[in-house]
Amino acid sequence: MSINSVPTTDQLPVVVIGAGPVGLAAAAHLVERGIEPLVLEAGPSAGTAVRDWVHVRLFSPWSEITDPAAEKLLAPTGWTRPDGSAYPTGGDWAERYLQPLADVLGDKVRYGATVAGVARAGRDRIVDSGRDEQSFTVHILPADGREERISARAVIDASGTWSTPGPLGADGLPALGEKSSSRHLTYRVPDLGDPAVRARYAGKRTAVVGSGASAFTALACLADLAEDEPGTHAVWILRRGITGSTFGGGEADQLPARGALGLRAKAAVEAGHASAATGFRTQAVERDGDRLVLVDEDGRRLDPVDEVIVLTGFRPDLSFLSEIRLGLDDRLQAPTALAPLIDPNVHSCGTVYPHGVNELSHPEQGIYLVGMKSYGRAPTFLAMTGYEQVRSITAALAGDHEAAERVELTLPETGVCGGAGLFEEPENAEQAAGGCCSAPSTLQIGIDTPATSPGGC
Known part of the structure:
Protein backbone atom coordinates (compact mmCIF):
# COMPACT_ATOMS: atom_id res chain seq x y z
CA MET A 1 0.00 0.00 0.00
CA SER A 2 1.48 3.37 -0.99
CA ILE A 3 2.03 6.09 1.57
CA ASN A 4 -0.72 8.21 0.01
CA SER A 5 -3.35 5.47 -0.12
CA VAL A 6 -6.26 5.38 2.31
CA PRO A 7 -6.79 2.01 4.02
CA THR A 8 -10.15 0.35 3.68
CA THR A 9 -12.06 -0.52 6.84
CA ASP A 10 -11.02 -4.19 6.61
CA GLN A 11 -7.35 -3.15 6.55
CA LEU A 12 -7.67 -1.27 9.83
CA PRO A 13 -6.88 -2.89 13.18
CA VAL A 14 -9.44 -3.96 15.75
CA VAL A 15 -8.84 -1.75 18.76
CA VAL A 16 -9.03 -3.54 22.11
CA ILE A 17 -9.38 -1.29 25.15
CA GLY A 18 -7.60 -2.74 28.18
CA ALA A 19 -4.67 -5.14 28.56
CA GLY A 20 -6.30 -7.23 31.26
CA PRO A 21 -7.14 -10.95 31.07
CA VAL A 22 -10.06 -10.61 28.63
CA GLY A 23 -8.54 -7.83 26.53
CA LEU A 24 -5.33 -9.79 25.99
CA ALA A 25 -7.34 -12.93 25.23
CA ALA A 26 -9.24 -10.93 22.59
CA ALA A 27 -5.94 -9.92 21.01
CA ALA A 28 -4.75 -13.55 21.00
CA HIS A 29 -7.94 -14.70 19.28
CA LEU A 30 -7.65 -11.90 16.71
CA VAL A 31 -4.06 -12.92 15.91
CA GLU A 32 -5.21 -16.54 15.56
CA ARG A 33 -7.84 -15.36 13.07
CA GLY A 34 -5.34 -13.29 11.08
CA ILE A 35 -6.82 -9.97 12.20
CA GLU A 36 -4.55 -7.18 13.41
CA PRO A 37 -5.25 -6.10 16.99
CA LEU A 38 -4.15 -2.95 18.74
CA VAL A 39 -4.49 -3.10 22.52
CA LEU A 40 -4.66 0.25 24.30
CA GLU A 41 -3.78 0.10 28.00
CA ALA A 42 -3.98 3.18 30.21
CA GLY A 43 -1.56 1.75 32.75
CA PRO A 44 2.19 1.09 32.48
CA SER A 45 1.97 -2.70 32.22
CA ALA A 46 -0.34 -5.60 31.49
CA GLY A 47 -3.03 -6.29 34.06
CA THR A 48 -2.85 -2.86 35.70
CA ALA A 49 -6.11 -3.43 37.57
CA VAL A 50 -5.06 -6.94 38.64
CA ARG A 51 -1.85 -5.47 40.07
CA ASP A 52 -3.98 -3.43 42.47
CA TRP A 53 -4.86 -6.67 44.26
CA VAL A 54 -1.63 -8.65 43.98
CA HIS A 55 -2.11 -9.83 47.58
CA VAL A 56 -5.51 -11.43 46.96
CA ARG A 57 -5.76 -15.10 46.00
CA LEU A 58 -8.22 -16.10 43.30
CA PHE A 59 -10.75 -18.83 44.02
CA SER A 60 -10.51 -20.03 40.44
CA PRO A 61 -7.49 -22.30 39.78
CA TRP A 62 -4.98 -21.80 36.98
CA SER A 63 -6.89 -24.25 34.77
CA GLU A 64 -9.80 -21.80 34.63
CA ILE A 65 -8.02 -18.48 34.14
CA THR A 66 -5.86 -18.99 31.05
CA ASP A 67 -7.24 -18.73 27.52
CA PRO A 68 -6.57 -21.49 24.91
CA ALA A 69 -5.66 -19.07 22.09
CA ALA A 70 -3.34 -17.20 24.44
CA GLU A 71 -1.64 -20.46 25.44
CA LYS A 72 -0.99 -21.27 21.77
CA LEU A 73 0.60 -17.87 21.33
CA LEU A 74 2.77 -18.36 24.41
CA ALA A 75 3.87 -21.95 23.71
CA PRO A 76 6.71 -21.16 21.22
CA THR A 77 8.33 -18.85 23.79
CA GLY A 78 8.91 -21.71 26.21
CA TRP A 79 6.16 -20.57 28.52
CA THR A 80 4.95 -23.33 30.79
CA ARG A 81 1.41 -23.39 32.05
CA PRO A 82 1.33 -23.34 35.87
CA ASP A 83 -0.12 -26.25 37.81
CA GLY A 84 -3.79 -26.23 36.84
CA SER A 85 -4.97 -27.17 40.32
CA ALA A 86 -3.13 -24.33 42.10
CA TYR A 87 -4.79 -21.06 43.10
CA PRO A 88 -2.71 -18.02 42.11
CA THR A 89 -2.72 -14.56 43.64
CA GLY A 90 -3.42 -11.51 41.53
CA GLY A 91 0.34 -10.95 41.46
CA ASP A 92 0.93 -14.46 40.14
CA TRP A 93 -1.70 -14.00 37.44
CA ALA A 94 -0.14 -10.73 36.27
CA GLU A 95 3.50 -11.83 36.32
CA ARG A 96 3.23 -15.45 35.18
CA TYR A 97 0.54 -15.11 32.51
CA LEU A 98 -0.70 -11.61 31.63
CA GLN A 99 2.65 -9.87 31.23
CA PRO A 100 4.24 -12.74 29.23
CA LEU A 101 1.19 -12.72 26.95
CA ALA A 102 1.45 -8.97 26.43
CA ASP A 103 5.18 -9.33 25.75
CA VAL A 104 4.48 -11.90 23.03
CA LEU A 105 2.01 -9.50 21.41
CA GLY A 106 4.80 -6.92 21.35
CA ASP A 107 3.96 -3.64 19.64
CA LYS A 108 0.34 -4.74 19.33
CA VAL A 109 0.03 -3.52 22.94
CA ARG A 110 0.47 0.18 23.76
CA TYR A 111 0.83 1.30 27.36
CA GLY A 112 0.05 4.70 28.81
CA ALA A 113 -2.76 5.17 26.27
CA THR A 114 -5.97 6.38 27.90
CA VAL A 115 -9.04 6.17 25.68
CA ALA A 116 -10.92 9.46 25.90
CA GLY A 117 -13.59 8.78 23.30
CA VAL A 118 -14.90 6.42 20.63
CA ALA A 119 -17.06 7.51 17.68
CA ARG A 120 -17.87 6.84 14.03
CA ALA A 121 -15.52 8.81 11.79
CA GLY A 122 -17.25 12.01 10.76
CA ARG A 123 -20.56 11.00 12.38
CA ASP A 124 -21.80 12.03 15.80
CA ARG A 125 -24.40 10.00 17.65
CA ILE A 126 -27.31 11.63 15.79
CA VAL A 127 -26.29 11.08 12.16
CA ASP A 128 -27.69 8.03 10.31
CA SER A 129 -26.43 8.64 6.78
CA GLY A 130 -23.52 6.37 5.85
CA ARG A 131 -22.91 5.53 9.46
CA ASP A 132 -22.27 1.78 9.15
CA GLU A 133 -19.79 2.30 6.31
CA GLN A 134 -17.57 4.55 8.40
CA SER A 135 -14.66 3.29 10.45
CA PHE A 136 -14.41 3.97 14.16
CA THR A 137 -12.21 6.75 15.45
CA VAL A 138 -10.63 6.21 18.85
CA HIS A 139 -9.42 9.30 20.68
CA ILE A 140 -6.54 8.60 23.03
CA LEU A 141 -4.46 10.59 25.48
CA PRO A 142 -0.92 9.15 25.51
CA ALA A 143 1.28 9.52 28.56
CA ASP A 144 3.02 12.53 26.99
CA GLY A 145 -0.31 14.38 26.93
CA ARG A 146 -0.55 14.83 23.14
CA GLU A 147 -3.94 13.84 21.77
CA GLU A 148 -4.06 11.18 19.07
CA ARG A 149 -6.69 9.65 16.79
CA ILE A 150 -6.66 6.00 15.70
CA SER A 151 -8.94 4.49 13.05
CA ALA A 152 -10.36 1.03 13.73
CA ARG A 153 -12.59 -1.47 11.92
CA ALA A 154 -14.13 -2.54 15.23
CA VAL A 155 -13.72 -1.82 18.94
CA ILE A 156 -13.68 -4.37 21.78
CA ASP A 157 -13.99 -2.61 25.12
CA ALA A 158 -12.43 -4.78 27.81
CA SER A 159 -11.64 -1.89 30.15
CA GLY A 160 -13.46 -3.52 33.07
CA THR A 161 -15.09 -1.75 35.99
CA TRP A 162 -12.25 -1.61 38.50
CA SER A 163 -11.79 2.16 38.20
CA THR A 164 -15.40 2.91 39.20
CA PRO A 165 -16.27 1.22 42.51
CA GLY A 166 -19.72 1.61 44.01
CA PRO A 167 -20.14 4.25 46.73
CA LEU A 168 -21.02 3.83 50.39
CA GLY A 169 -24.46 5.40 49.94
CA ALA A 170 -27.22 2.82 49.65
CA ASP A 171 -29.01 4.84 46.96
CA GLY A 172 -26.09 4.46 44.55
CA LEU A 173 -24.78 7.96 45.19
CA PRO A 174 -22.06 8.95 47.68
CA ALA A 175 -23.43 9.21 51.20
CA LEU A 176 -23.58 12.64 52.77
CA GLY A 177 -20.09 13.24 54.16
CA GLU A 178 -18.55 10.32 52.25
CA LEU A 311 -17.00 -3.13 48.92
CA THR A 312 -20.32 -2.44 47.26
CA GLY A 313 -19.49 -3.60 43.75
CA PHE A 314 -18.45 -1.79 40.60
CA ARG A 315 -20.06 -0.05 37.66
CA PRO A 316 -18.99 0.57 34.06
CA ASP A 317 -17.48 3.84 32.90
CA LEU A 318 -19.51 4.68 29.78
CA SER A 319 -18.41 8.31 29.51
CA PHE A 320 -16.00 7.78 26.60
CA LEU A 321 -18.68 5.88 24.64
CA SER A 322 -21.19 8.73 24.66
CA GLU A 323 -21.12 9.11 20.84
CA ILE A 324 -21.72 5.39 20.28
CA ARG A 325 -25.20 3.90 20.03
CA LEU A 326 -25.24 1.26 22.75
CA GLY A 327 -28.17 -0.95 23.66
CA LEU A 328 -28.00 -1.24 27.44
CA ASP A 329 -30.38 -2.49 30.09
CA ASP A 330 -31.66 0.44 32.12
CA ARG A 331 -30.89 -1.26 35.45
CA LEU A 332 -27.71 -3.24 35.01
CA GLN A 333 -26.12 -1.19 32.21
CA ALA A 334 -25.34 -4.49 30.51
CA PRO A 335 -26.20 -5.31 26.86
CA THR A 336 -29.96 -5.71 26.59
CA ALA A 337 -29.86 -9.32 25.38
CA LEU A 338 -27.41 -10.33 28.12
CA ALA A 339 -29.05 -8.56 31.06
CA PRO A 340 -31.93 -11.05 31.59
CA LEU A 341 -29.39 -13.86 31.87
CA ILE A 342 -27.40 -12.21 34.65
CA ASP A 343 -29.86 -9.96 36.50
CA PRO A 344 -29.52 -10.81 40.22
CA ASN A 345 -32.90 -9.23 40.92
CA VAL A 346 -34.50 -12.01 38.87
CA HIS A 347 -32.25 -15.03 39.15
CA SER A 348 -32.83 -16.17 42.70
CA CYS A 349 -32.38 -19.73 41.45
CA GLY A 350 -31.04 -20.72 38.04
CA THR A 351 -27.96 -20.59 35.87
CA VAL A 352 -26.06 -18.09 33.77
CA TYR A 353 -25.21 -19.66 30.45
CA PRO A 354 -22.15 -19.06 28.25
CA HIS A 355 -22.84 -16.39 25.67
CA GLY A 356 -21.22 -14.66 22.75
CA VAL A 357 -21.66 -12.22 19.90
CA ASN A 358 -25.47 -12.45 19.73
CA GLU A 359 -25.93 -11.37 23.35
CA LEU A 360 -23.13 -8.78 23.18
CA SER A 361 -24.12 -6.89 20.02
CA HIS A 362 -25.41 -3.32 20.04
CA PRO A 363 -27.38 -1.10 17.64
CA GLU A 364 -23.94 0.27 16.64
CA GLN A 365 -22.36 -2.54 14.62
CA GLY A 366 -18.76 -3.39 15.43
CA ILE A 367 -18.64 -2.27 19.07
CA TYR A 368 -18.56 -4.83 21.88
CA LEU A 369 -18.34 -4.56 25.67
CA VAL A 370 -16.69 -7.69 27.06
CA GLY A 371 -15.43 -9.05 30.34
CA MET A 372 -16.57 -7.42 33.56
CA LYS A 373 -17.73 -4.36 31.64
CA SER A 374 -20.27 -6.47 29.73
CA TYR A 375 -21.93 -7.34 33.04
CA GLY A 376 -22.53 -3.68 33.86
CA ARG A 377 -23.46 -3.50 37.52
CA ALA A 378 -24.04 -7.23 37.94
CA PRO A 379 -21.50 -8.33 40.56
CA THR A 380 -20.50 -11.74 39.28
CA PHE A 381 -18.17 -12.95 36.55
CA LEU A 382 -15.72 -15.70 35.62
CA ALA A 383 -12.63 -15.30 33.43
CA MET A 384 -13.78 -18.34 31.42
CA THR A 385 -16.94 -16.47 30.48
CA GLY A 386 -14.91 -13.55 29.14
CA TYR A 387 -12.69 -15.86 27.12
CA GLU A 388 -15.76 -17.42 25.52
CA GLN A 389 -17.13 -13.96 24.76
CA VAL A 390 -14.06 -12.86 22.82
CA ARG A 391 -13.72 -16.21 21.03
CA SER A 392 -17.23 -15.77 19.67
CA ILE A 393 -16.78 -12.08 18.79
CA THR A 394 -13.50 -12.59 16.94
CA ALA A 395 -15.04 -15.47 14.98
CA ALA A 396 -17.82 -13.13 13.91
CA LEU A 397 -15.33 -10.43 12.91
CA ALA A 398 -13.55 -13.03 10.78
CA GLY A 399 -16.82 -13.95 9.07
CA ASP A 400 -16.99 -17.41 10.67
CA HIS A 401 -20.59 -17.12 11.85
CA GLU A 402 -20.99 -20.82 12.57
CA ALA A 403 -18.12 -20.70 15.08
CA ALA A 404 -19.38 -17.40 16.48
CA GLU A 405 -22.74 -18.93 17.39
CA ARG A 406 -21.32 -22.21 18.67
CA VAL A 407 -20.93 -22.57 22.44
CA GLU A 408 -17.50 -23.92 23.34
CA LEU A 409 -17.66 -23.58 27.10
CA THR A 410 -19.32 -25.68 29.76
CA LEU A 411 -19.77 -24.16 33.21
CA PRO A 412 -20.61 -25.93 36.48
CA GLU A 413 -24.34 -25.95 37.20
CA THR A 414 -24.36 -24.49 40.68
CA GLY A 415 -27.76 -23.15 41.69
CA VAL A 416 -28.36 -19.49 42.46
CA CYS A 417 -30.10 -18.74 45.73
CA GLY A 418 -30.31 -15.20 47.02
CA GLY A 419 -27.57 -14.02 44.74
CA ALA A 420 -25.65 -10.78 45.27
CA GLY A 421 -27.61 -7.70 44.37
CA LEU A 422 -30.99 -8.72 45.83
CA PHE A 423 -32.25 -5.75 47.80
CA GLU A 424 -35.05 -6.94 50.06
CA GLU A 425 -35.41 -9.91 52.38
CA PRO A 426 -36.50 -13.25 50.86
CA GLU A 427 -40.27 -13.48 50.73
CA ASN A 428 -40.49 -16.84 52.45
CA ALA A 429 -38.56 -19.16 54.67
CA GLU A 430 -37.78 -21.59 51.86
CA GLN A 431 -35.84 -18.90 50.01
CA ALA A 432 -34.16 -17.76 53.21
CA ALA A 433 -32.88 -21.26 53.78
CA GLY A 434 -31.78 -21.67 50.20
CA GLY A 435 -34.52 -24.23 49.73
CA CYS A 436 -34.99 -23.52 46.03
CA CYS A 437 -31.88 -25.52 45.33
CA SER A 438 -30.40 -28.71 46.73
CA ALA A 439 -28.20 -26.71 49.09
CA PRO A 440 -27.57 -23.04 49.92
CA SER A 441 -25.27 -21.73 47.23
CA THR A 442 -23.87 -18.64 45.59
CA LEU A 443 -24.08 -17.46 42.01
CA GLN A 444 -23.22 -20.08 39.39
CA ILE A 445 -21.06 -17.64 37.42
CA GLY A 446 -19.94 -15.88 40.47
CA ILE A 447 -17.07 -13.82 41.68
CA ASP A 448 -16.96 -10.31 42.96
CA THR A 449 -14.02 -8.67 41.30
CA PRO A 450 -11.49 -9.84 42.24
CA ALA A 451 -12.18 -13.54 42.63
CA THR A 452 -10.85 -14.31 46.05
CA SER A 453 -10.15 -17.31 48.21
CA PRO A 454 -8.65 -18.08 51.62
CA GLY A 455 -5.06 -17.10 52.16
CA GLY A 456 -5.30 -13.80 50.33
CA CYS A 457 -4.60 -11.59 53.34
Missing part, protein backbone atom coordinates in the same frame (compact mmCIF):
# COMPACT_ATOMS: atom_id res chain seq x y z
CA LYS A 179 -16.22 12.44 50.12
CA SER A 180 -15.09 14.65 52.99
CA SER A 181 -14.29 11.51 55.03
CA SER A 182 -12.29 9.87 52.22
CA ARG A 183 -9.10 9.74 54.32
CA HIS A 184 -10.70 7.01 56.40
CA LEU A 185 -12.35 5.12 53.55
CA THR A 186 -11.01 2.59 51.06
CA TYR A 187 -12.82 0.85 48.22
CA ARG A 188 -10.39 -2.07 47.96
CA VAL A 189 -9.56 -5.12 50.06
CA PRO A 190 -6.59 -3.88 52.12
CA ASP A 191 -3.22 -5.61 51.93
CA LEU A 192 -2.61 -6.40 55.59
CA GLY A 193 0.76 -7.87 54.69
CA ASP A 194 1.99 -4.31 54.12
CA PRO A 195 3.21 -2.97 57.50
CA ALA A 196 1.81 0.52 56.87
CA VAL A 197 -1.60 -0.83 55.89
CA ARG A 198 -1.58 -3.27 58.79
CA ALA A 199 -0.94 -0.42 61.22
CA ARG A 200 -3.94 1.43 59.82
CA TYR A 201 -6.32 -1.34 60.93
CA ALA A 202 -4.51 -2.98 63.87
CA GLY A 203 -6.35 -2.44 67.14
CA LYS A 204 -9.02 -0.41 65.32
CA ARG A 205 -12.73 -0.75 64.79
CA THR A 206 -13.45 -1.07 61.04
CA ALA A 207 -16.74 -1.11 59.17
CA VAL A 208 -16.90 -3.49 56.17
CA VAL A 209 -19.73 -2.60 53.82
CA GLY A 210 -20.81 -5.21 51.26
CA SER A 211 -22.08 -8.76 50.94
CA GLY A 212 -19.94 -10.40 48.26
CA ALA A 213 -16.67 -12.28 48.09
CA SER A 214 -14.59 -9.14 48.53
CA ALA A 215 -16.39 -8.40 51.80
CA PHE A 216 -15.82 -12.01 52.90
CA THR A 217 -12.12 -11.54 52.20
CA ALA A 218 -11.90 -8.34 54.21
CA LEU A 219 -13.74 -9.91 57.15
CA ALA A 220 -11.47 -12.96 57.11
CA CYS A 221 -8.34 -10.83 56.93
CA LEU A 222 -9.44 -8.57 59.77
CA ALA A 223 -10.26 -11.66 61.86
CA ASP A 224 -6.72 -12.93 61.29
CA LEU A 225 -5.40 -9.53 62.34
CA ALA A 226 -7.55 -9.62 65.48
CA GLU A 227 -5.82 -12.83 66.55
CA ASP A 228 -2.53 -10.91 66.75
CA GLU A 229 -3.68 -7.40 67.53
CA PRO A 230 -6.10 -7.04 70.48
CA GLY A 231 -8.82 -4.48 69.99
CA THR A 232 -9.17 -5.17 66.26
CA HIS A 233 -12.83 -5.56 65.38
CA ALA A 234 -14.92 -5.53 62.20
CA VAL A 235 -18.49 -4.28 61.90
CA TRP A 236 -20.13 -5.93 58.91
CA ILE A 237 -22.68 -3.59 57.32
CA LEU A 238 -25.41 -5.47 55.44
CA ARG A 239 -28.29 -3.89 53.59
CA ARG A 240 -30.20 -7.15 54.03
CA GLY A 241 -30.58 -9.55 56.91
CA ILE A 242 -28.49 -12.67 57.50
CA THR A 243 -30.08 -15.77 55.96
CA GLY A 244 -29.04 -19.32 55.17
CA SER A 245 -27.36 -18.19 51.96
CA THR A 246 -25.58 -15.08 53.25
CA PHE A 247 -22.24 -16.86 53.54
CA GLY A 248 -22.51 -18.61 50.18
CA GLY A 249 -22.53 -22.30 49.41
CA GLY A 250 -19.92 -23.50 51.87
CA GLU A 251 -18.96 -27.11 51.26
CA ALA A 252 -21.69 -27.40 48.59
CA ASP A 253 -20.13 -24.70 46.39
CA GLN A 254 -18.74 -26.06 43.11
CA LEU A 255 -15.92 -23.54 43.44
CA PRO A 256 -14.49 -25.01 46.67
CA ALA A 257 -12.23 -22.08 47.50
CA ARG A 258 -15.13 -19.66 47.16
CA GLY A 259 -17.19 -21.78 49.54
CA ALA A 260 -14.31 -21.91 52.00
CA LEU A 261 -14.03 -18.13 51.89
CA GLY A 262 -17.67 -17.74 52.96
CA LEU A 263 -17.06 -20.18 55.80
CA ARG A 264 -14.10 -18.09 56.98
CA ALA A 265 -16.28 -14.99 57.07
CA LYS A 266 -18.90 -16.90 59.04
CA ALA A 267 -16.22 -18.08 61.48
CA ALA A 268 -15.08 -14.47 61.97
CA VAL A 269 -18.58 -13.52 63.08
CA GLU A 270 -19.01 -16.58 65.29
CA ALA A 271 -15.61 -16.00 66.95
CA GLY A 272 -16.60 -12.46 67.89
CA HIS A 273 -14.02 -10.79 65.66
CA ALA A 274 -16.85 -9.29 63.63
CA SER A 275 -20.35 -8.15 64.46
CA ALA A 276 -23.14 -7.53 61.96
CA ALA A 277 -25.40 -4.53 61.45
CA THR A 278 -28.22 -5.81 59.26
CA GLY A 279 -30.84 -3.92 57.29
CA PHE A 280 -28.54 -0.90 57.38
CA ARG A 281 -28.61 1.34 54.30
CA THR A 282 -26.07 4.09 54.78
CA GLN A 283 -27.23 7.62 54.11
CA ALA A 284 -24.61 9.75 55.89
CA VAL A 285 -21.15 9.71 57.43
CA GLU A 286 -20.68 11.98 60.44
CA ARG A 287 -17.53 12.89 62.34
CA ASP A 288 -17.01 12.06 66.01
CA GLY A 289 -13.59 13.56 66.65
CA ASP A 290 -11.18 11.47 64.58
CA ARG A 291 -13.74 8.68 64.19
CA LEU A 292 -16.72 8.17 61.89
CA VAL A 293 -20.36 7.45 62.64
CA LEU A 294 -22.48 5.79 59.95
CA VAL A 295 -26.15 6.82 59.81
CA ASP A 296 -28.81 4.91 57.89
CA GLU A 297 -31.89 6.17 56.07
CA ASP A 298 -34.05 5.73 59.19
CA GLY A 299 -31.70 7.73 61.38
CA ARG A 300 -30.11 4.72 63.07
CA ARG A 301 -26.54 5.49 64.14
CA LEU A 302 -23.80 2.92 64.65
CA ASP A 303 -21.08 3.16 67.25
CA PRO A 304 -18.04 5.10 65.98
CA VAL A 305 -15.51 3.35 63.77
CA ASP A 306 -11.95 4.25 62.82
CA GLU A 307 -11.99 3.07 59.23
CA VAL A 308 -14.52 2.02 56.57
CA ILE A 309 -13.90 -0.56 53.83
CA VAL A 310 -16.50 -0.03 51.10
